[in-house]
Structure formats: structure tokens, C-alpha cells
Amino acid sequence: MDLDLDAHLTAAGAAVADAANLDALAAVDAELLGKRSVLATVRSQLGGMEPDQRKVVGRRVHEVRTEVERLIAERRSVLAAGARAVVLEAERLDLTEFDRGRRLGHRHVVTQTWERLEDLFVGMGYTVSEGPEIEDEWHNFGALNFPLGHPARDMYDTLYVEYGEPQSTLLRTHTSPVQIRVMEDQEPPIYSIMPGRVFRSDTADATHMPVFHQIEGLVIDRDITFGDLAGTLEAFTTAYFGAGFTSRLRPSYFPFTEPSAEFDIRRPDGSWLELGGCGMVHPNVLRSCGLDPEEWSGFAFGFGLDRLALMRHGIDDLRELFRNDHRFLGQF
Numbered sequence: 441m442d443l444d445l446d447a448h449l450t451a452a453g454a455a456v457a458d459a460a461n462l463d464a465l466a467a468v469d470a471e472l473l474g475k476r477s478v479l480a481t482v483r484s485q486l487g488g489m490e491p492d493q494r495k496v497v498g499r500r501v502h503e504v505r506t507e508v509e510r511l512i513a514e515r516r517s518v519l520a521a522g523a524r525a526v527v528l529e530a531e532r533l534d535l536t537e538f539d540r541g542r543r544l545g546h547r548h549v550v551t552q553t554w555e556r557l558e559d560l561f562v563g564m565g566y567t568v569s570e571g572p573e574i575e576d577e578w579h580n581f582g583a584l585n586f587p588l589g590h591p592a593r594d595m596y597d598t599l600y601v602e603y604g605e606p607q608s609t610l611l612r613t614h615t616s617p618v619q620i621r622v623m624e625d626q627e628p629p630i631y632s633i634m635p636g637r638v639f640r641s642d643t644a645d646a647t648h649m650p651v652f653h654q655i656e657g658l659v660i661d662r663d664i665t666f667g668d669l670a671g672t673l674e675a676f677t678t679a680y681f682g683a684g685f686t687s688r689l690r691p692s693y694f695p696f697t698e699p700s701a702e703f704d705i706r707r708p709d710g711s712w713l714e715l716g717g718c719g720m721v722h723p724n725v726l727r728s729c730g731l732d733p734e735e736w737s738g739f740a741f742g743f744g745l746d747r748l749a750l751m752r753h754g755i756d757d758l759r760e761l762f763r764n765d766h767r768f769l770g771q772f
């Protein structure tokens with residue numbers, strides 16, 4: 441019996457070594473250690489042996505079993521490492537697009553645009569303000585003169601967050617709620633810009649993304665007129681785009697401004713692109729923030745920041761900005 445077990449161990453070692461992959465090893469494992477294995481059979485015969493023989497054979501069965509288990513575990517870790525290497529090889533990335541000589545990255549073109557706009561408006565005496573990306577219904581709509589159930593709320597395909605009452609919490613659809621927060625927190629005169637990320641369930645195309653960026657501008661002071669708004673936008677266009685670009689205002693509608701206008705930019709190739717909306721802050725909005733419309737007036741504007749980057753760099757598809765192709769982004 442002892443001899444048989446030694447021979448069995450040698451054969452088991454060979455079978456384990458021959459297992460070419462993890463599936464084959466699992467089969468060998470079942471054969472060597474399972475219910476119908478030689479070891480299980482010998483063990484079932486122990487009861488019928490003389491006590492002395494039972495002791496010797498029992499100990500040997502245990503030793504052989506322990507050794508077989510060790511051999512299988514060892515083979516399994518070798519095969520698993522091999523399998524992992526195959527997966528890694530299959531998932532290997534082509535990094536040849538990276539220029540080894542130039543290790544330093546640079547800011548994304550949208551961030552560059554964001555910072556340039558901040559510099560430009562700070563140079564004109566504006567402060568920079570921020571607000572939360574997850575907003576309440578009041579700041580995104582209510583305080584901006586969109587009454588509950590008003591069809592103008594459908595202008596934005598809003599993404600709601602499951603929190604509190606249904607439709608009470610949302611991903612802000614524009615940066616205009618930051619206007620409200622600024623007016624709630626600060627006394628006029630206010631000259632501030634509010635860049636940030638906004639969200640709409642828009643389908644991505646050449647000029648739309650579901651997550652994009654806007655920059656809001658708000659001025660509240662005494663005796664502010666539409667002429668101040670037009671002059672500010674013109675000064676901005678010249679400073680930001682330089683020669684070759686012009687702008688126009690088209691009558692439009694926003695619940696939070698009256699009168700309202702759309703602001704378009706003409707590219708050097710003659711095509712127009714809508715960049716944002718603007719207008720005189722609606723008296724209801726001033727009242728929502730505790731300001732007296734008889735004393736204070738102001739204007740606001742909100743531009744698509746990504747579209748600004750598009751215009752400035754002559755990029756024809758907004759989606760390019762977010763594909764994160766190093767070769768594309770490295771150009772700017």
C-alpha cells in the first residue's frame with residue numbers, strides 16, 4: 441500500500457505538471473483529490489485495517505494528500521500568472537503617440553479659455569464667483585422668474601437628482617442660478633462673472649454636449665442701460681477674438697431678462713455661431729433677491745464657454761474637445 445501511494449504521488453506530480461491551463465488543472469484536481477480519487481478510496485479502506493497498519497497508512501495518505509494539494513496550488517499560481525500576462529498583452533495600449541522628449545502636459549483648451557476669460561473680465565474690474573453644480577429648483581428656475589409649470593422650463597432638458605421632493609433638486613442647466621446666489625450674498629454694486637459646468641440631457645453633436653461650460657456675467661448698479669450691455673459685449677468680443685470677428689444681438693426671450701437678446705459671433709469664414717444669451721435683469725428677479733428695481737438695474741449675459749474655445753481655435757466639432765486624444769489637444 442505504501443509503495444502504491446509513492447507511485448501515485450509521482451504520477452500525480454506528472455499530471456499536475458502536464459495541466460496546460462486552469463481548466464485542465466481543475467479537472468486534475470477533481471481526479472486526484474475528489475470523492476472517487478485513489479486517495480479517497482484508500483482512506484475509505486482504513487476502517488478495515490489493523491490498528492498499527494491503519495496508523496501508518498493513514499499518516500501516509502495525509503502526507504500524500506498535502507503534497508498533492510501543494511503541487512496543485514503551485515501550478516495554479518503559475519498558470520494564473522500566465523493567463524494574466526495574456527490578458528495584459530491583449531489590452532496593451534499604443535503609447536507611441538506620446539513624445540518621450542516632452543514630458544510636461546498643459547492645460548486643456550477649455551481650461552485655457554476659462555482662465556483667459558477670467559483674466560479679461562478681471563481686467564475690466566469684475567470679480568469671479570462660483571456656485572454649486574447640484575442646485576435647488578428655486579435658484580435654477582423659481583428665482584429666475586420661471587414660475588412652476590411655466591413652459592419656459594422646457595427650454596432646458598433638465599436632469600433631476602433623486603433627493604427631497606420630486607423635481608426639487610437638479611443638475612444646474614445654466615450658470616444663471618449663480619447670479620441669484622451672488623445677489624443674495626452681496627450688496628450692489630455688483631460686477632461679477634461666474635464660470636462653471638452645466639448639464640442638460642442634450643444629445644452630443646458638433647455644437648452640443650450634455651455636460652458643457654458656461655460663463656455668466658452680472659452687473660447690478662444704478663442707472664445701468666441696455667447700451668452698457670451692448671458696449672460691454674462689444675469690448676469683450678474685440679478683446680477676446682481680435683480682428684476678423686464681429687458680433688450681433690438678436691431679439692430673444694429669457695424669463696429672467698427683459699428685454700432679452702441672443703449674442704452671435706461671426707467667424708472669419710462668414711458663418712455665425714450662437715454664443716449666448718443676455719438682457720436687462722428682470723425686475724421680478726431683482727425682487728426675488730431683495731433688491732428694489734426702482735433703485736437698482738442691471739444686465740446679465742451667459743455664454744457657452746466650450747463654443748468660445750471652438751470659435752477661437754477654428755475647431756469645427758465640439759466633441760473633439762472631449763475625446764481626450766492627446767494628438768488633438770496637444771495642438772492648443
Ligand code: FA5
Pocket residue numbers: 613614615616640642647648649650652653654656694697714715716717718719740741742743744745746747
Ligand atoms: C442660457 O443658458 C441662459 N442662462 C443665458 C443667459 C444668461 C441669458 C443671462 C440671459 C442672461 P441658452 O440656453 O441659450 O441660455 O444657453 C447659453 C449658451 O450656452 C448657448 O448660446 C450656447 O452657446 C451654450 N449651450 C447651450 N447648450 C449647449 C450644449 N448642449 N453644448 C454646448 N453649449 C451649449
